[in-house]
Amino acid sequence: QLQLQESGPGLVKPSETLSLTCTVSGGSISSSSYYWGWVRQPPGKGLEWIANIYYTGSTYYSPSLKSRLSLSVDTSKNQFSLILSSVTAADTAVYYCARRQSGSGYIDSWGQGTLVTVSS
């Protein structure tokens, strides 16, 4: 059974860098059948797509976050990571990692989510 688990600091200071890792268990991140990605949700608000990454390292970013965003994948650790620079209070959100089937809009697995608060 596939499981995704987000990890990283729960508190980040304004202007600093947010770093999160998603650890995949019960399946291989190197499968050609899936894309891996991040979605966030500010408290009390809606979902926002952040980015996707393929096991080869190909990345697809939200235009609104692209200038501050970087995704990477570590197939040896079965993990993928997100780095968001120059954060502000507007980046405070629950961050979810997720798996999407290739060639489809089917997001079939989600992490439980991790709350990241941007505050001094």
Place this chain on the structure above:
Amino acid sequence: QSALTQPASVSGSPGQSITISCTGTSSDVGAYNYVSWFQQHPGKAPTVVIYDVSTRPSGVSDRFSGSKSGNTASLTVSGLQAEDEADYYCMSYTRISAWVFGGGTKLTVL
């Protein structure tokens, strides 16, 4: 890229049917058959109820159905049950190889 447009709220009585619309543009909803719908209960991660416009994953009740016409996709929930009360989000692929969500709709079962 702008969020897809959904009604903020819809409501219905048990046993009734409701439909939630999701309006985009010819660059997203209208361009691809990659529209998904997610259900989210408070404090929980979203789960998919429909993907690729009208495909229902195994394990999802057949009371959920999806369709699309032009730039607008729709999610219909028939035979409303108390457990259907949740937030619902649509999501679409876009021409710039990105994905975009709708603003979300709160479904209240009266």
